[in-house]
Amino acid sequence: MLLQEEVHQRGQYDIIVAGGGVAGVAAAVSAARLGKKVLLIEKSMKLGGLATLGLVNLFVPMCNGRGKQIIFGMAEELLRVSLRYGYGDVPEQFENGAIPEKILEQYRQRKQLPPRYMAHFSPEIFALVLTEFCHDAGVELLFDSILSRAVFNPEQQGILREIVVDNKSGRESYAADMFVDATGDGDLLYCAGVPTQSRGNYHVYYGRKVTLDTCRTALETGDIGRAFTSACGGNASLYGKGHPEGMPLYNGADSADVTRYIIANQLEMLEKLKGENRKSREVVTLPGMAQFRTTRCIDGEYTLKESDAYRHFDDSVGAICDFDRRDYLFEIPFGTLVKKGFHNLLTAGRSAAGEGYAWDVLRVIPPAIISGQAAGVACVHALEEEKPIWDVDIASLQEELSQENVTIHFDDADVPEYSEDIHENND
Template identity: 25%
Template sequence: MKNIKPKYDIIVAGAGIAGISAAVKAARLGASVLLVEHYGFVGGMSTAGMVSPFMKHKVNDEILVRGIFEDLENEMINRKGMIDNGFYASSFRASAFNLLNDANSTVLLNAQINEVIKEHNNIKAIKVLVKGEEITIEADVFIDTTGDAQLVYLGDFPWVKGDEKTGKLQALTLFFRMAGIDVKTVTEYAKQHKEDFFDWMEYDFDFSKIISIAGFFSFVKRAIAEKKLQEDIQYIFFTTLPDSGEGSFNTSNILGIDGSTSEDLTKAELLGRNQVHQVVKLLQDEVPGFENAILLETAVQVGVRETRRAIGDYIVTGDDIKFAHKFDDAIARGCYGIDIHGQKDEDSRMEHLPEGDYYEIPLRALIVKDAENLLVAGRCISSTREGHSALRIQPTSAATGEACGALAYLAIKQKKKIREINFREVQKLVEENISKKNL
């Protein structure tokens, strides 16, 4: 590979929103960074999974996640690819590429990490398969933002997966988009049949903003009884983009799948696409406002909420979320509550924080236990299942990724181990994302 150097200061594995944030932060600060991604594009679940909109990251009038995340939002807004908190996957891809390019971060796409080379508890290099050629690339610090904790797994560092007692993993969802929806007709139906929708629905619809509609319980129940709809689907949920007639659907519900195995992911794709076909037909045939709607696209990959999580120097718990715990070494804040999409024979949970409160994420949760130079961010952050269910959302993943980039840069600059860096130095570099009381 002519354009890939044999060694970088930092290697980031996985180009989802956490990896993008880590790579951009470290590169902007002056480190040489390689971002490795197995797809032919960047964005992870934001693009391949079409996961939109961004979930709650604001308390009262204060935005909790700014920094690179906000740079990405502004880039999408400038491209007219984002309205409110909703965005197009194509806009995310282009905007992320632009940020990475401007930061002089090197990106290696279509690359599969096959092996982690260690000396004791220090990672020396990774072996990467690129179009049939295996190359070895070294770095001083590694950041795992793969979602599945691939570097942690391949490096034989500690990890856990799923529910601590049952091992169950959250349900998977294949996102899809439809066009030609008569949104006003749909909202009028919702207003007249509130019993058919979730009780959190708000009915003072503002058609200049994104609208969320979730329920259609009677349609789903009847379709399942008539064997027109797979029984695991519980409701139909979509968000609109203003005046576009388009909806982004977070509806399919794929159970009994381990998203960290190729065999199960293949099953999930087949199940998900069959569910999408059934839901689209139900909407077109029976639901007011969808008579002329068409399926526009399905996501490249089924959306995976939960697989492996690293075990770090600190494990973020459900109590840390529920009781809005604060930390001296905080590097990010969040206000999204516990959100577990249950498997078969497991209740789903959605628990909100008290209005106006937020929790903090400690730097220690980004440092992998027993590893000298490995950090984690995004979906594979060190946490319990409850903690993970709140931290996995895109804004929080971006904030933890940015903190990893800052810590890795400081370790390179000062020629120290990652645990030797004073957390207050990291906090100064991610000041926009943390409470001022920590500074």
């Protein structure tokens, strides 16, 4: 005989953020700093998402590749936080967001490109610091809790009332006035019936190992970060080079495909390790989550495209750069985070609306933090304005973000002369 499901009601919040990756942390802390009661729900045992659990421990370039920093705001704050107690450094040539002109001239004379503003960091220490970061801001944290259902208000169409999670206490519900999906996989969007798009993922999987050689290098340089190297299963590139011929791409939103990915990659990694001297190396960390980049994204009011490079948006909530290519500049339209008809739910991070390569530009750590920061502030404004999230006063939102050191629009002086050719090639 089946017992009737018992759901324990656990409290009311101004804002609930689902997903404790960097976007979720940015959303939660931004809202808490503005005086709201915020709950951040995370399915694992530590914060950071792909940046920590996924071992993607790199703040990718936050500059235009010509010595000028583009991304600031909480992305800059969290970059500094990630390096406070662990290894890693930003390029010493940068001073106050730029490389001085006299140093740039030296690079030009040598016909060399300047370094980009980026940094590796300790994923484990970053996870610890993120907990402190949220705790100090007054964000309430709930770990080891998996989203299972979204419950709408039956009397108000498009108003999400509460979310239900499964954890050690059983099945619990948490209510709020506003919700942010920062799961990275659009899980809350999916549960709530928000239209989403999906894309396949390549065969790539890597953990961290130490070897006698890397330990020797770390000792010689005095840099513990040099002790680590990668232990790989699949090793496909961002663009799919190295993906096994004939192997279907992985659908990261399908449990069977996630399992196929884990089994194939762990067995492949083990085969590679079998060929090594077992006393000369040790695997110290396997990823705590599937290292998928693009699983689900919102079918938003606007979908960012690669051809949107160098285009200004009236509803921009942050200027960003291309992490892989120098000179390419973008803006994040607020429309990539919202869908009309869903009044108190938006997204941030990897599930912002992007198409093709533009989705890759949006999903990496610094832009994910910027969209998370925008989502958190937007929730506060929607509550105070008593408006649906997709109808907040954009000018007021932009002003608030600007005060928080977010660059809303990139400087047209940084647009290269060949940008018109780029549009012609991409349209």
